[in-house]
Amino acid sequence: MAGRQLTDQPGSRERGNAGTRCQEPLLSVEDLVIHFHLYEGLARVINGVSLTIRRGESVALVGETGCGKSITAKAILGLLPPNAEIVSGRIVFAGRDLRRLPEEALQKIRGRKMAMIFQDPGTALNPVFTVGDQLMDVASWQGASRAPLVRRHNGELRRRCLDMLRLVRIPDPESTFRRYPIELSGGMRQRVLIALALLGEPDLLIADELGTALDVSIQDQILEELRELVRTQGLSVLYITHNLGVARLVSDRIYVMYGGEIAEVAPTAAMFSRQLHPYSQGLLAAIPRLSGSIGEGIEGRIPDYIDPPPACRFAPRCPFRMAICDQQRPLLAASEPGRLAACHLYPASTRR
Amino acid sequence: MNFRTYLLRRTLHIIPVLFGLSILIFVVSRVIPGDPVRLALGLEATGEQVEQLRRQMGLDRPLVAQYLAYFAGAVRGDFGYSLRTHRNVAQDLLDFFPATLELTSVAMLISVVVGVPLGILAAVRKDQGPDHVSRIVALIGVALPRFWLAILLQLALAYQLRLLPTIGRGPAPPVHVTGLFLVDSLVALRLDAFWTSLKYLAMPAFALSVGTLAQVMRLIRAGMIEEMRRDYALAARSYGLPPNLIIYKYLLKNAFTATLTILGLSYGFLLGNAFLVEAVFAWPGLAFYGVDALRYKDFNGVIAVTIVIGAAYALVNLATDILYGYVDPRVRYE
Amino acid sequence: MAEIVATAGELRVTRTREWRKMWFRFRQSNLSLLGFGIIAAVILAAVFAPQLAPYPHHAGIFVDFDHALKAPSAYNWLGTDDAGRDILSRMLFGARISLILGLMVLIIAVAVGVPLGVVAGYWGGRAGDLIMRVTDVFLAVPPIALALAVTAALRPTLTNAMVAIAFAWWPWYTRLVYGQVLSLKEQQFVEASRGLGASRWRIAFREILPNAWSPIIVKVTLDMGFVILTSSGLSFLGLGAQPPTPEWGTMIAEGRDYLPGAWWAATFPGLAIFLTVLGFNLLGDGLRDVFDVEIEQWRAGN
Numbered sequence: 001m002a003g004r005q006l007t008d009q010p011g012s013r014e015r016g017n018a019g020t021r022c023q024e025p026l027l028s029v030e031d032l033v034i035h036f037h038l039y040e041g042l043a044r045v046i047n048g049v050s051l052t053i054r055r056g057e058s059v060a061l062v063g064e065t066g067c068g069k070s071i072t073a074k075a076i077l078g079l080l081p082p083n084a085e086i087v088s089g090r091i092v093f094a095g096r097d098l099r100r101l102p103e104e105a106l107q108k109i110r111g112r113k114m115a116m117i118f119q120d121p122g123t124a125l126n127p128v129f130t131v132g133d134q135l136m137d138v139a140s141w142q143g144a145s146r147a148p149l150v151r152r153h154n155g156e157l158r159r160r161c162l163d164m165l166r167l168v169r170i171p172d173p174e175s176t177f178r179r180y181p182i183e184l185s186g187g188m189r190q191r192v193l194i195a196l197a198l199l200g201e202p203d204l205l206i207a208d209e210l211g212t213a214l215d216v217s218i219q220d221q222i223l224e225e226l227r228e229l230v231r232t233q234g235l236s237v238l239y240i241t242h243n244l245g246v247a248r249l250v251s252d253r254i255y256v257m258y259g260g261e262i263a264e265v266a267p268t269a270a271m272f273s274r275q276l277h278p279y280s281q282g283l284l285a286a287i288p289r290l291s292g293s294i295g296e297g298i299e300g301r302i303p304d305y306i307d308p309p310p311a312c313r314f315a316p317r318c319p320f321r322m323a324i325c326d327q328q329r330p331l332l333a334a335s336e337p338g339r340l341a342a343c344h345l346y347p348a349s350t351r352r
Numbered sequence: 353m354n355f356r357t358y359l360l361r362r363t364l365h366i367i368p369v370l371f372g373l374s375i376l377i378f379v380v381s382r383v384i385p386g387d388p389v390r391l392a393l394g395l396e397a398t399g400e401q402v403e404q405l406r407r408q409m410g411l412d413r414p415l416v417a418q419y420l421a422y423f424a425g426a427v428r429g430d431f432g433y434s435l436r437t438h439r440n441v442a443q444d445l446l447d448f449f450p451a452t453l454e455l456t457s458v459a460m461l462i463s464v465v466v467g468v469p470l471g472i473l474a475a476v477r478k479d480q481g482p483d484h485v486s487r488i489v490a491l492i493g494v495a496l497p498r499f500w501l502a503i504l505l506q507l508a509l510a511y512q513l514r515l516l517p518t519i520g521r522g523p524a525p526p527v528h529v530t531g532l533f534l535v536d537s538l539v540a541l542r543l544d545a546f547w548t549s550l551k552y553l554a555m556p557a558f559a560l561s562v563g564t565l566a567q568v569m570r571l572i573r574a575g576m577i578e579e580m581r582r583d584y585a586l587a588a589r590s591y592g593l594p595p596n597l598i599i600y601k602y603l604l605k606n607a608f609t610a611t612l613t614i615l616g617l618s619y620g621f622l623l624g625n626a627f628l629v630e631a632v633f634a635w636p637g638l639a640f641y642g643v644d645a646l647r648y649k650d651f652n653g654v655i656a657v658t659i660v661i662g663a664a665y666a667l668v669n670l671a672t673d674i675l676y677g678y679v680d681p682r683v684r685y686e
Numbered sequence: 687m688a689e690i691v692a693t694a695g696e697l698r699v700t701r702t703r704e705w706r707k708m709w710f711r712f713r714q715s716n717l718s719l720l721g722f723g724i725i726a727a728v729i730l731a732a733v734f735a736p737q738l739a740p741y742p743h744h745a746g747i748f749v750d751f752d753h754a755l756k757a758p759s760a761y762n763w764l765g766t767d768d769a770g771r772d773i774l775s776r777m778l779f780g781a782r783i784s785l786i787l788g789l790m791v792l793i794i795a796v797a798v799g800v801p802l803g804v805v806a807g808y809w810g811g812r813a814g815d816l817i818m819r820v821t822d823v824f825l826a827v828p829p830i831a832l833a834l835a836v837t838a839a840l841r842p843t844l845t846n847a848m849v850a851i852a853f854a855w856w857p858w859y860t861r862l863v864y865g866q867v868l869s870l871k872e873q874q875f876v877e878a879s880r881g882l883g884a885s886r887w888r889i890a891f892r893e894i895l896p897n898a899w900s901p902i903i904v905k906v907t908l909d910m911g912f913v914i915l916t917s918s919g920l921s922f923l924g925l926g927a928q929p930p931t932p933e934w935g936t937m938i939a940e941g942r943d944y945l946p947g948a949w950w951a952a953t954f955p956g957l958a959i960f961l962t963v964l965g966f967n968l969l970g971d972g973l974r975d976v977f978d979v980e981i982e983q984w985r986a987g988n
Binding site for chain 2: 826960
């Protein structure tokens with residue numbers, strides 16, 4: 001645990017930032033296919049998802065509810081439910097294929113190399129233990145194969161935990177340490193969740209719908225603070241969100257996901273100035289604007305994963321639908337430099 | 353509502369309930385065919401002697417007056433006189449109650465100590481071998497007639513194998529502090545007395561515990577399965593915490609608190625079944641005393657036993673409520 | 687208006703479809719089917735006891751000391767008791783007694799407890815409070831204890847045991863129904879009925895109660911087993927059925943004196959109790975799964 005300092009001072013990760021483009025990506029998900037064995041049948045939820053995150057990069061995975069974003073995140077951490085099956089694909093983290101690793105090895109990676117900040121602070125904290133108890137346990141036993149049920153007092157670890165609470169801007173760390181989650185406000189609990197995720201000093205953070213359960217103003221505040229923390233520590237982040245505004249605020253690159261597939265990938269600024277995929281266009285049109293229009297929704301619903309559309313999964317809802325969209329699945333290909341789209345409107349996506 | 357207020361209301365609630373119970377039992381016992389006085393005195397007693405005793409016992413006065421007299425006495429700790437044992441019922445209670453307390457407490461302990469680990473095992477290995485075995489064990493445990501099991505155990509372990517004593521509670525330890533033989537023998541630092549008392553306690557306590565054990569096992573299993581689905585369980589795994597810590601510390605606490613309230617309810621069934629088990633093993637406890645009182649229509653005895661059992665049951669439930677509030681902070685801060 | 691009436695009609699049609707779906711689900715569980723099978727066997731044994739028993743006259747007053755305490759053999763599959771009576775025959779008649787007793791107790795308990803629960807839950811007010819207070823008093827002691835106390839007041843016979851157990855059992859149904867009614871009261875179809883001008887009686891008994899039946903049915907099934915356990919316990923203590931009635935508990939008490947030698951006299955009746963209770967439990971569990979129902983375990987003072 002020594003060697004890395006948890007401070008507000010920049011500099012602890014400068015090495016990573018410098019040669020970013022020359023290095024291998026920190027996380028590379030390649031053609032992930034995940035099926036769910038449901039009572040009603042086999043749900044082909046994730047249908048070939050690929051994404052990469054480089055060191056120090058913040059990436060947003062944007063899509064409506066039910067598109068499979070959370071499932072992708074859980075798959076990366078190896079926390080899928082028992083009825084889920086990873087059929088094919090690779091999840092490469094720091095050069096290792098996580099699918100090939102046994103559970104014990106995965107447990108050592110979780111928390112220490114990559115960590116998740118959960119969505120609902122009301123349910124992600126264990127209600128019958130104090131904040132301090134949970135922090136200390138994570139600090140003491142993260143990655144261990146067994147742990148005693150009673151912890152011995154450790155002043156240094158305690159200081160570390162308190163520092164972490166300070167880092168996430170909790171006003172009175174000492175008293176918060178002794179409190180139960182129910183005694184804290186939603187915003188406080190969210191900060192505790194962030195603290196828990198950062199405790200192991202991971203290289204990659206996955207933030208699942210951060211702040212959606214909170215007041216909008218508090219959500220903004222926390223996102224800002226997290227962005228600052230991420231910047232100073234040089235962390236990589238995968239933001240999962242259905243909210244484009246959030247994506248714009250925090251990410252360098254955006255992946256748009258629909259129906260268990262990636263529809264479009266682009267740097268954030270480029271994505272907002274011009275969208276390639278009809279779905280992305282629809283998403284942006286749906287945002288109410290201050291200037292007056294209330295925004296138009298996209299007709300239709302998410303696909304039925306048990307009986308999905310045969311080729312392009314967005315075709316049934318697409319205003320630009322063509323014959324080939326029901327025959328051939330569009331490839332996620334570079335239609336312009338630095339941008340990818342999976343749509344037959346762009347020749348690169350259609351196989352000859 | 354504040355937790356303390358809730359507890360206060362619960363405690364106060366016990367009083368009218370016990371009050372109502374005493375009225376109920378009193379009315380039921382007095383409004384009967386059959387004459388306990390005549391039974392006590394025997395067939396040779398003259399009408400005069402019967403009348404005299406009846407007047408002495410106050411049985412010739414109107415029902416309400418009888419009840420008020422009884423209540424006044426009970427509040428002072430005087431539960432009347434038993435025509436059967438020829439002693440004050442209060443004294444009888446003090447003599448017999450500790451045995452039942454010991455029996456039911458040990459039975460409850462067995463249920464928890466054996467039931468909880470088995471429940472966890474069934475949950476962690478859901479739908480596999482241990483889970484199916486636990487389900488069968490639970491089904492059998494709930495359906496077994498307690499007195500039949502007691503008899504079978506007696507037959508097998510006491511008569512055939514001569515491992516354990518057949519009936520009774522065994523000799524009392526040299527010191528009498530609580531009336532609980534296990535405790536008293538430890539206080540007297542006599543391990544041999546402890547061991548002897550334990551041997552006498554083993555079969556009755558086990559026979560009594562079986563139903564509750566099955567229940568605890570299934571409840572813990574269900575509780576743990578539900579806990580494993582929760583967000584904070586997933587979060588704990590995502591931080592890299594070791595599985596034994598997650599299961600035995602974080603999930604178990606929640607699952608157990610949910611079981612607590614039902615444990616309180618189970619204690620009532622433990623008390624009820626004590627009547628049968630004590631009869632089989634001639635265990636000198638309150639229930640055994642109660643059954644005798646019933647047979648000989650010793651109504652003071654019956655009433656007193658009923659009220660004591662009602663009070664014990666109510667106190668145990670109150671205790672579990674308090675424990676629940678202590679363990680689960682959400683209740684306290686509502 | 688017409689829509690609301692049409693919806694009520696649909697509600698009933700859906701229920702028929704649901705019954706069929708439930709039966710299908712029930713059939714899928716092996717354990718539930720086993721329970722069903724056991725109970726069917728017990729019922730058949732009870733109904734056809736005179737025909738099935740090899741020595742039907744042994745169920746009443748009969749002595750044959752030449753054949754007393756004989757081990758299980760070709761003549762007496764389960765052996766004979768101390769009066770020379772065939773245990774198997776007596777057990778078959780005992781099934782009658784247990785089933786009828788269980789049925790009677792629960793009929794009384796439901797007939798008394800359920801309406802009280804509906805009244806307390808729907809009307810509430812002072813009557814409701816009073817009913818629940820009385821229920822609390824009855825529930826303050828375990829049912830066996832209460833039944834025992836009541837039998838003390840009456841002569842120990844099977845009928846009186848039945849009355850005593852029913853006396854102790856009804857409050858559980860009041861409590862169950864009370865909770866159900868409280869939660870159903872708030873639902874939309876009740877408001878719809880009230881809007882149509884239905885009287886409170888009609889709403890309570892024809893709208894709410896039919897929807898509360900599933901937990902009651904599950905509880906009755908499970909309770910059959912527990913009532914039989916309680917009644918055989920009472921008989922065992924000598925406070926229920928008296929000899930020579932071939933009640934299972936009484937038979938165990940009689941056979942107990944001859945342990946360890948003639949083990950069959952006390953063992954087989956107990957096995958009968960065990961299997962019957964097991965059957966009802968399996969059946970009840972299966973029904974519970976099918977109805978997707980949770981029976982809340984209420985406590986005194988809660």
